[in-house]
Amino acid sequence: MPLRLFNTYRKDYEEFTPLNTSKVGIYMCGMTVQDRPHLGHIRTFIFGDVFRRYLEFRGYEVAFIQNFTDIDDKIIEKSKIEGVDWRHLGDKNINEYLTSAMQLNIKPATYYPKATQFIQEIIETITTLIERGFAYEANGSVYFEVSKFKNYGKLSGKNLDDLKESFRIDPDPNKKSPFDFALWKAWKEGEPYWFSPWGRGRPGWHIECSVMSTHFLGQPFDIHMGGQDLIFPHHEDEIAQAESARDKPFVKYWIHSAPMLLKGEKMSKSTGLYFAIKDLLENYSPEAIRLFILQKHYRSPAEYIPDYLEEAEKAIERIKNFLKASPAVEHIGPVKEAVIQRFQEALDDDLNTPRAVSLLFDLVKEGNQKLSENINPHEEKKTLLLLMEVLGFNISNLLMEKVETDLIRDVVKIILDVRQELRKNREFSLADRIRKELEGIGIKIKDTKEGTTFEF
RNA sequence: GGCGACGUAGCCAAGCGGUCCAAGGCGGCGGUUUGCAAAACCGCUAUUCCCCGGUUCGAAUCCGGGCGUCGCCUCCA
Numbered sequence: 061m062p063l064r065l066f067n068t069y070r071k072d073y074e075e076f077t078p079l080n081t082s083k084v085g086i087y088m089c090g091m092t093v094q095d096r097p098h099l100g101h102i103r104t105f106i107f108g109d110v111f112r113r114y115l116e117f118r119g120y121e122v123a124f125i126q127n128f129t130d131i132d133d134k135i136i137e138k139s140k141i142e143g144v145d146w147r148h149l150g151d152k153n154i155n156e157y158l159t160s161a162m163q164l165n166i167k168p169a170t171y172y173p174k175a176t177q178f179i180q181e182i183i184e185t186i187t188t189l190i191e192r193g194f195a196y197e198a199n200g201s202v203y204f205e206v207s208k209f210k211n212y213g214k215l216s217g218k219n220l221d222d223l224k225e226s227f228r229i230d231p232d233p234n235k236k237s238p239f240d241f242a243l244w245k246a247w248k249e250g251e252p253y254w255f256s257p258w259g260r261g262r263p264g265w266h267i268e269c270s271v272m273s274t275h276f277l278g279q280p281f282d283i284h285m286g287g288q289d290l291i292f293p294h295h296e297d298e299i300a301q302a303e304s305a306r307d308k309p310f311v312k313y314w315i316h317s318a319p320m321l322l323k324g325e326k327m328s329k330s331t332g333l334y335f336a337i338k339d340l341l342e343n344y345s346p347e348a349i350r351l352f353i354l355q356k357h358y359r360s361p362a363e364y365i366p367d368y369l370e371e372a373e374k375a376i377e378r379i380k381n382f383l384k385a386s387p388a389v390e391h392i393g394p395v396k397e398a399v400i401q402r403f404q405e406a407l408d409d410d411l412n413t414p415r416a417v418s419l420l421f422d423l424v425k426e427g428n429q430k431l432s433e434n435i436n437p438h439e440e441k442k443t444l445l446l447l448m449e450v451l452g453f454n455i456s457n458l459l460m461e462k463v464e465t466d467l468i469r470d471v472v473k474i475i476l477d478v479r480q481e482l483r484k485n486r487e488f489s490l491a492d493r494i495r496k497e498l499e500g501i502g503i504k505i506k507d508t509k510e511g512t513t514f515e516f
Numbered sequence: 517g518g519c520g521a522c523g524u525a526g527c528c529a530a531g532c533g534g535u536c537c538a539a540g541g542c543g544g545c546g547g548u549u550u551g552c553a554a555a556a557c558c559g560c561u562a563u564u565c566c567c568c569g570g571u572u573c574g575a576a577u578c579c580g581g582g583c584g585u586c587g588c589c590u591c592c593a
Contacts, residue, residue: 101592218518218589222519321587329591415530428556496553
């Protein structure tokens with residue numbers, strides 16, 4: 061079965077065939093780090109994570125590059141407002157991302173290049189673009205001349221005439237045309253700078269991605285991912301730069317994920333309308349956040365309200381209950397091939413994670429049925445764990461009990477033993493009171509045929 | 517104004533020409549189990565897929581026209 065993906069460049073589904081038979085290169089457009097990572101970013105990155113895991117599951121070796129753009133206008137602006145060094149601001153947000161990503165079980169990238177680590181290569185590429193006649197210098201800045209690149213607008217479906225109609229900002233007087241974009245920005249007092257053939261300055265916003273992606277993955281490379289909001293102008297400009305610098309196609313497949321909405325509006329740094337992922341992780345489990353995201357197709361806009369995370373939390377609870385209620389699985393032993401087949405069909409179909417997720421719950425249901433008939437559901441459980449692994453759920457998290465020490469366990473056991481006596485003597489009101497009070501401090505107990513169980 | 521996406525049960529969300537008299541999750545209702553709970557199981561919860569036309573033997577699925585929502589066109593995952 062071929063893997064079918066929606067390629068933004070063709071605006072249609074395409075069968076995935078990597079440039080090299082067994083190796084796949086993915087460049088995930090990461091954050092510009094002027095602000096804290098939020099749910100919208102995480103949605104994109106979790107899809108990237110699942111896509112990568114699925115390719116690995118299918119036997120590909122994946123090089124996954126995710127950048128941090130750590131120098132640009134907004135970072136400088138924001139650091140001035142906050143009165144901190146721009147590097148400090150960037151590092152803070154990068155660390156916040158990496159910590160949250162780890163909690164969310166997002167596989168670490170092969171490399172996390174930063175724009176400031178590639179200034180020399182950026183300068184070289186800009187020099188090439190000038191030499192080849194695609195760029196020009198003006199007052200210490202360098203601009204890409206859009207009219208020189210014949211395919212401009214191909215990715216975003218825009219043409220220069222339409223853009224002309226809709227141009228909304230005052231054109232920079234240094235530019236030959238308002239569509240031209242900066243490759244290098246001349247230094248201004250109080251701003252960070254690097255030395256270049258055009259004087260002091262810093263890179264423009266799009267060039268770092270063209271340079272870093274091809275540095276690690278070559279040109280062309282297989283997959284470039286990111287949010288839909290990057291299609292224009294960011295990715296359009298990346299194509300123009302890379303293809304003009306090297307006369308070679310830039311990227312084979314462009315994969316874009318839809319935005320996270322908040323009260324009907326896009327969650328975004330610029331509006332301040334967002335939920336920082338770190339804050340969310342204080343109230344919800346990483347598994348619930350992942351489930352919530354994967355229950356929607358990556359190309360559909362998704363509304364966020366806290367209730368949805370609550371719902372996902374309950375759904376995760378259902379899976380957890382099954383995992384805890386069923387016996388541990390052996391390493392060897394059969395899995396449900398038919399379910400794995402359907403799982404693959406779902407993900408082969410442009411990464412249809414909602415359909416893939418539904419199989420998880422089918423397995424839980426079948427497994428529970430077996431449990432209630434006293435049959436060991438080892439096949440269901442084994443298959444479930446396998447599928448969850450591919451979807452990036454942290455299995456040990458699901459199986460792990462929360463904060464508890466041996467001492468507390470022993471104390472609770474004593475209490476429950478006494479309660480058991482009360483129940484035997486049919487002193488239910490006292491037994492119920494113990495249950496209720498234990499629940500009040502976060503210890504849930506269940507009376508089953510095999511005895512009373514508890515969890516924190 | 518230009519370009520694009522979408523509108524499926526109380527809510528979230530798959531399905532994209534027949535196998536759909538429409539997956540899965542949350543919620544609700546009834547039952548089994550339990551001293552009562554919890555968990556779990558069983559059954560029910562969209563005669564219909566925004567509206568109106570059309571194509572077809574057959575449409576949630578294709579086409580046309582409405583209405584509505586969102587994204588991009590300026591920094592954004």
